[in-house]
Amino acid sequence: MQSVRVLARRLVSRTSNGNSTLTSTARLSTKSGSREEKLLAKDPALSKYQSTKTAVQRIQLFGAVYEIAYKVQQRNAAEAQDVKQNIESQNIVEQR
Structure with missing residues (x-):
């Protein structure tokens, strides 16, 4: 995520006018998919670790x-x- 923000800043700084579509890093973020949600969910088997x-x-x-x-x-x-x-x-x- 950090590298995406850095890349977005570089792209914004290189545009000739400041009204680029990449002016906000929030526009680059996407919602997690179902697979990512399942991977990030708490697993009771791992609670002892x-x-x-x-x-x-x-x-x-x-x-x-x-x-x-x-x-x-x-x-x-x-x-x-x-x-x-x-x-x-x-x-x-x-x-x-």
Whole structure:
């Protein structure tokens, strides 16, 4: 739906006069058919798989913790690489 709106805006902006038939995005929307209505209807068999607010919050918290842990791991790896390079450069200087 978002891409339809963007396309409509582009078409409207390209017309030479502003009185185009595509001036309103509401004219582009169509009513859902019977098949779409059936697909969007609630299915009682899927009710046990519905997300709850607390489950969503837990997943978001886990994602945030995972992201922080990943960034810390990357930072530690970069610091270890820097330390290794410093030690190697000091060894080269001492050998001269």
